[in-house]
Amino acid sequence: MLRRNFLILGMLFLVSCASSKPEVTYEYVHEGQCALNVMKGNCTKKGVKKYNVKYRGKTYLFSSEENKDLFLSKLNSNIDQANREWKQYIERRILIER
16 A cells, blocks of 8 residues: 555656746846846847857857957957956946945
């Protein structure tokens, strides 16, 4: 009897796991802001999903095809500069929120 109950519980668990779809989430660098604009110090210009680049497991968004192409022209140095600008932006935002 006990063995049968465990078997039924195990089957129910497997069925419930198989039927649930995993949640799909997308993580965008710089909270989805246009990476080129972030690099230039404008951290409030939204990127558009249509203009994206996946690089080293991260997705960068851009506000236009032209911005995307400009950013790609010196990808690694532009990423470094954008990350520095973004860090400063976040630090300023934290100070304002206090």
